[in-house]
Amino acid sequence: MSNSATPMPAPLGRTTGSSRVIRRLARCALRSRCALEATRSNPEAKFSLLGGALATMRPFLLVTWMETNDLLGRLKAALASRRRASVNEAIVDLLAAPPRIGRSWKSVALAARRNGELTLARACAARMTADGVPEGPYEEAAMAALTGQLEEARKLAAHASPSGITEAALEYLRGTIALNSGELILAEAHFDAARLGDPSIGQTYLALASLRDMAAAPELAEIILDAREKVSTSNPFDRAAYHYALGKTLDDLDEPERAFEEIAAGARIMANLRPYDRNADASLAQSAIxxxxxxxxxxxxxxxxxxxxxxxxxxxxxxxxxxxxxxxxxxxxxxxxxxxxxxxxxxxxxxxxxxxxxxxxxxxxxxxxxxxxxxxxxxxxxxxxxxxxxxxxxxxxxxxxxxxxxxxxxxxxxxxxxxxxxxxxxxxxxxxxxxxxxxxxxxxxxxxxxxxxxxxxxxxxxxxxxxxxxxxxxxxxxxxxxxxxxxxxxxxxxxxxxxxxxxxxxxxxxxxxxxxxxxxxxxxxxxxxxxxxxxxxxxxxxxxxxxxxx
CATH class of the missing domain: 3.40.50.300 (P-loop containing nucleotide triphosphate hydrolases)
Structure with a gap:
């Protein structure tokens, strides 16, 4: 997370001595609670406990610009050290303050998720909404889905608005949540709404193609087959996804030669975007045994x-x-x-x-x-x-x-x-x-x-x-x-x-x-x-x- 990517909070004036004391007491209380839990089970338990407490807190504490930079600096140093416990502690301190860092909460949430601290990750994503980031509710819903909380993700996505994002992106997220929940009919409705909102997104056609046997859905198959020009100017990832959607559709329609050509075209794009390193793969396999x-x-x-x-x-x-x-x-x-x-x-x-x-x-x-x-x-x-x-x-x-x-x-x-x-x-x-x-x-x-x-x-x-x-x-x-x-x-x-x-x-x-x-x-x-x-x-x-x- 770079300083340049971190929105500077609005000047809040000098923090009073009493507010500093309140903030320190809040941190001490939270840490004491964690320490008590650690003595009862194991030291790893404190992050889940604290994340749960912070996820329901909305403290209105003043944080100076200098303190914000100090907290973020500690987190960056912890990330550079690759010490999981230090990263977790730095995230805990950010949430206990908490500074107004806007969209940078997303990077903090992803760091917590990488460490397996899913409750902390969701708490960080929620801070985007609390900080007034327009796409905050969308990011909250996405993080809930990524961390396995599908019902919570569904509720958040249902109430989210396309502020800061496109309507198509929001519908695609809703479709993904429905798909991962097994609600295939609802997923198709959301994915189709995403397609209508932005017909150039190749991933939407791939999602639609995956939901049904195209031989039994000729109208949907025709929509996918006719979208080539709409996707032609998209980014390489979306173009590749669309080729795979065509491959699935044509395979279902019993046109194997055309299906294979489309899959091969998508694979060539992806090979350029994400090349395979044979030596690294072989080295990892050898070191494993x-x-x-x-x-x-x-x-x-x-x-x-x-x-x-x-x-x-x-x-x-x-x-x-x-x-x-x-x-x-x-x-x-x-x-x-x-x-x-x-x-x-x-x-x-x-x-x-x-x-x-x-x-x-x-x-x-x-x-x-x-x-x-x-x-x-x-x-x-x-x-x-x-x-x-x-x-x-x-x-x-x-x-x-x-x-x-x-x-x-x-x-x-x-x-x-x-x-x-x-x-x-x-x-x-x-x-x-x-x-x-x-x-x-x-x-x-x-x-x-x-x-x-x-x-x-x-x-x-x-x-x-x-x-x-x-x-x-x-x-x-x-x-x-x-x-x-x-x-x-x-x-x-x-x-x-x-x-x-x-x-x-x-x-x-x-x-x-x-x-x-x-x-x-x-x-x-x-x-x-x-x-x-x-x-x-x-x-x-x-x-x-x-x-x-x-």
């Missing part, structure tokens, strides 16, 4: 005292069936919820790397790794509350699986696997907004899959029966038997509910959001067959790495 074996993981785990069997880790390549399995598990009465989380990345920053040596150095500094287990479990509670098991379906878990297994020795580990050709096609045709830069090229997909294959082979050898391998095809075709094995692995009794309807109004934020709202998605089988010839670059590259394709 360096130094790990079964005995070393067991030795690490002996220093973990916290009860840690709440999470269920589901991992695998994107589009391999992880969302399907997650949705089945959360139907179980003992499983409260699940999502594509990124909480272990907070721990990785605490540890300083993803290898065994990094974890050992952390252990030497702190005398054990139980603090990491407590942090992870507190972040789960911050996101989902206290009750029930939680499915952690995080991207790239293969790159820290050894550390996860050591820090949370009671957590079941599941790896979803899918036919490589089907998986490659599904990744290639999916518009990943962030984090999957290897998906823009068939050769890069092959390279990444090769790395994942090697990691799976190594983790199987290290973790043994603790890592359950589930094939997507088995889960879809032999659902009861396969799911029964998954439930036993997770130490869950069998229940008929896992084969029924999903829990209503759950947050689903992955690229498989629409399929997650449907019964077992058997259409995912053998979808790549008619594109086999066009997927030959992937087949050739994957085989060159030693991979096998039927």
């Amino acid at each position: 360096r130094g790990f074996d079964g005995a070393r993981i067991a030795a690490f785990a002996r220093s973990v005292d916290s009860d840690n069997d709440r999470p269920i880790l589901v991992t695998g390549s994107p589009r391999s069936g992880t969302t399907l399995l997650q949705e089945m598990l959360v139907r179980h009465s003992a499983v409260a919820d699940g999502d594509e989380l990124d909480q272990f990345s907070v721990l990785l920053r605490e540890i300083g790397g993803n290898g065994a040596g990094d974890l050992e150095r952390y252990q030497e500094r702190l005398g054990g790794i139980d603090a990491l287990a407590r942090l992870y479990l507190r972040l789960l509670t911050e996101r989902f509350g206290t009750g029930g098991r939680i499915v952690d379906k995080s991207l790239n878990a293969s790159r820290y699986l050894g550390q996860f297994a050591a820090v949370l020795p009671g957590a079941p580990l599941i790896w979803m696997r899918r036919s490589r050709l089907e998986n490659a096609w599904s990744c290639l045709k999916t518009f990943f907004a962030a984090g999957i830069n290897w998906s823009w090229s068939q050769e890069d997909i092959a390279h990444h899959f090769h790395l994942e294959d090697k990691l799976l082979e190594r983790w199987q050898a290290i973790l043994g029966d603790r890592l359950l391998i589930v094939d997507y095809e088995d889960l879809v075709q032999d659902t009861r038997s396969t799911t029964g094995g998954v439930l036993r692995h997770c130490r869950l009794p069998e229940e008929e509910s896992v084969f029924g309807e999903g829990k209503g109004n759950r947050t689903v934020t992955t690229a498989s959001v629409v399929q997650a709202r449907q019964p077992i998605y058997r259409r995912g089988l053998d979808r790549a067959r008619r594109y086999r010839e066009r997927l030959q670059p992937f087949v050739t590259a994957y085989r060159s790495f030693g991979g096998k394709i039927d």
